Amino acid sequence: MSDWNAKTITEFRANEGRIGGYFEGAPMVLLHHRGRKSGQERVTPVMYLRHETDPDIIYVFATKSGAPTNPDWYDNLSAAGDGSVERGTETYKVTVRELKGAERDRIYAEQARRYPGYAEYPRRTAGIRTIPVLELRRA
Numbered sequence: 788m789s790d791w792n793a794k795t796i797t798e799f800r801a802n803e804g805r806i807g808g809y810f811e812g813a814p815m816v817l818l819h820h821r822g823r824k825s826g827q828e829r830v831t832p833v834m835y836l837r838h839e840t841d842p843d844i845i846y847v848f849a850t851k852s853g854a855p856t857n858p859d860w861y862d863n864l865s866a867a868g869d870g871s872v873e874r875g876t877e878t879y880k881v882t883v884r885e886l887k888g889a890e891r892d893r894i895y896a897e898q899a900r901r902y903p904g905y906a907e908y909p910r911r912t913a914g915i916r917t918i919p920v921l922e923l924r925r926a
């Protein structure tokens with residue numbers, strides 16, 4: 788695990804799901820996923836977007852800061868079809884569904900509207916990959 792991830796996870800847990808610095812005030816969750824090859828449990832901090840009306844649904848974005856490949860957590864969650872999240876002080880199981888087409892585009896555009904840095908990532912991945920958006924629904 789990277790130093791940044793380890794520090795962020797520690798801060799998240801010590802502050803009931805809140806972190807400071809660059810991500811201060813941003814909605815964050817800790818994704819729990821199992822490595823597809825290793826079988827080891829992994830924990831990854833990511834920003835999320837709440838569903839407009841359903842509190843049991845959040846969306847996460849496999850941006851990897853605009854890198855040409857998807858993040859490992861995306862591949863792990865997609866392969867498993869489930870996982871769990873820590874959100875605030877609560878941990879719960881989720882099912883995973885990848886959004887496609889207009890639905891994906893609408894949700895991604897809303898995240899980019901709220902957090903303009905997200906608008907830059909598709910420019911970096913143009914012609915290489917479309918950044919996946921996953922719906923995580925409380926199981």
